[in-house]
Amino acid sequence: MKIRVLGSAAGGGFPQWNCNCPNCDGLRKGRIRAQARTQSSIAVSGDDENWVLFNASPDVLQQIRSFPALQPARALRDTGIAAIVLIDAQIDHTTGLYMLREHRKPWPVWCTACVREDLSVGNPVFGVLGHYSGIAWRELPLQTRFAIDGAPGLGFEALALTSNAPPYSPHRDCPQAGDNIGVTLVDAASGKRLFYAPGLGEMEPHVWAAMQAADCVLVDGTLWTDDEMIRLGASQKTSRAMGHLPQSGPGGMLEWLDRLPATTRKVLIHINNTNPILDEDSRERAELAAHGIEVAFDGMEVAL
Template sequence: MQIIVLGAGAGGGFPQWNCNCPHCRAVRRGSGELTPRTQSSIAISADGERWLLCNASPDIRAQIAATPELQPRHGVRDSGIAEVLLVDAQIDHVSGLLSLREGCPLDVWCTPSVHRDLSTGFPLFPMLGHWQGGLHWRPIELDEAHPETTFRVPSCPGLVFTAVALHSNAPPYSPRRGWPSTGDNLGLFIEDGVSGTSLFYAPGLGEMTPGVHDYLARADCVLVDGTLWHDDELPRLGVGRATGAEMGHLALAGEHGLIRELDALPATTRRILIHINNTNPILDAASAERAVLDGHGIEVAVDGLRLTL
């Protein structure tokens, strides 16, 4: 199994276009301790030729330009992207589908909840139906009665995907915002039937449950939510009012923070943070918070990171 981190930043990327926080200001000035990041997305492949795009960020065009594996290689019109899988309906995870319209028809895997939001409040499915057959929905069957489901994706032979419902939040435009339902957000446990290795991917993890912890503990590598250091980070810096819990992101620090949960994983598990907000001090490689992560053996993803499991 091959994984490419196309974007490691949270919504807005780093630096965010309208943000003048110390981190964004410093990275614009070329600080050597701060690395720009585009918005969160990864690509997964079993053969290095066909790639499953996990989330289509608004930065997808730049991400493709930086990733030869996803560029045309076999025809006048071609792409390494064979299919798309969406873990939620957040704008920073789905609006890149608009930039992929020339590649339609395109198979898109998502839950019924996500498909509903992308057919109504943010109607990408009906909108892109005007381009060469549009988006073909491939259901990931998560609902209240089925909080987990296992399936296979044609472009990734040999890989087995298990979608796990996460406690997070629906997008701000969704009628379920504040009252999320099963299927609004999922984590992916991916097993390679050949190598026997596994990945758990969860860029939007709002709450740790026993079930999620079990999947984290089973994985050889976890690529998980590093959005915020403090739950009240945005209000504390004066750049927003919502807490991490309200947005559906479990903060790293604190008695019940994600660092503590990652510490409980087997020593052999590789632990990597993704979906990092521009306010998070871990973006500064020289920060005290980054030193804390180093002490716990936790990595911070950057765009272009490649993993082979």
Template sequence: MRIRVLGSAAGGGFPQWNCNSPRCVEARSGRLVGERRTQSSIALSGDDRHWLLVNASPDIRQQIIDNPPLYPRGAIRSSGIAAVLLVDSQVDHVTGLIMLRESREPLPVYCSPRVEEDLRTGFPLLEMLRHYCGTQVRPLPLDGRSVEPAETPGVRVTPVPLTSKPPPYSPHRDDPKPGDNIGLVIDSRDSGRRAFYAPGLGAVEPHLKPWLESADVILVDGTTWTDDEMERVVGGTKTAREMGHLPLTGAGGMLEILDAYPGARRILIHINNTNPVLDPDSAERARLRELGIEVAHDGMEIEL
């Protein structure tokens, strides 16, 4: 089983198109050019030919260009992407579906019933795609059952509900329910190894701990270093926790949580452009190295 990181940044990417913070300026023209990142997405494959795209980032076109395993194969119109799975209906995780509209076959889309409802009402991408390639929506269970997509042999995932609000456009914005946001437990049949993936993690609730304890790889939310980072750096009005993300530091932060799982390979993904860990020479990145925690980058490959 292979996990390929297509995009490792939070919404807006790094650098963000309208951000003139010092870190974004350096990512455009200075010493952080090599740290540029597209918006969060991974792909899974059990045979290196058929890939399950997990989240369709607005940057999907560039991500396909940068990842040869996703190139067309065989037929004139074809793709290494065999199916799509959505962990939520956030704009930075679903907008890329529009770029896949030229598929010759209806796109298999795995998502929770709550996400499907959002994508048929508040942001009706699924309805729009009916006029192009169409979709075949496959509902994800939220009761601990695993899913083995027929389109991607050897891939097995277990959806795990996470506490989170639906997106601002959702009719259910103020009425969060299970299925608005999920994490994935990714199992390799061949090796017996397991990964836990959650790019949007606002709280580690008791039902998540057994999954984390059994994981060989933990690939989780690293959006901000501090809870008040957005306000301090770019004048934001919400804390990381208010946006549904655990900050890395502070009481109950992600670093404290990851400290309980030293035997796993621990990797941070969904990194916001304000986060100092994007600078490899920063004190914050040095602290992560001391703790044995990695920062995901576009093109990173993880073998289970």
């Protein structure tokens, strides 16, 4: 199984277009050592030919151009993307569907019934795309192993995560199982497992069990502290209120990752532009390294 990180940043990317926080301003002016990042998405393959796209970010066209395997050029119109899995219905994970509207047949899109409702009623992406390539919806089951047509050698299992639905959702502030998910991917040949959860706000027992069973975890790295956005004046919400477990502090992601087996590869993804770990010379980045935790970057590849 091969995993390609297409985008490693949270919504807005890095640097964010309207942000002059120390990270964004520092990157633009060359004052910090950091890499620009597009919005969160990965592609996974079991045969190096057919790829499953996890989330369709607004930066999807740039991400496809940066990874030739997604455009194998076998015909006049071609793609290496066999199917799309949506983790949630957030704008930064679904807007890229509009950019893929020229597909020659309906896209196989796997998502929960909750996400389908959000993208049919609150933000009717699916309805709009009905005028173009269309969507062939596949209901994504929870806590049941399933296969995806066109993605040989891979097995999938989705877990419901505690989170809130987007602001346009019909059930905003009334969370339902399936608003946000994490996914375990299994290589059929080797048995190796990846756990992927770019939005993880609470460490529930079933989620922790999935992480402990994985050979690699690719998980929420949005914010370093719970009050990061408040201290910067960028938001009035804490990290946890936004559905993201902060890395530092009691009960933070670092504490949980430290408890994983020593053989587990630990990688943070969905990194907000304000997070000091983006500065490769920061104290926080050094602390991650001391804990054996990696920071995902655009173009990063993981083989399991």
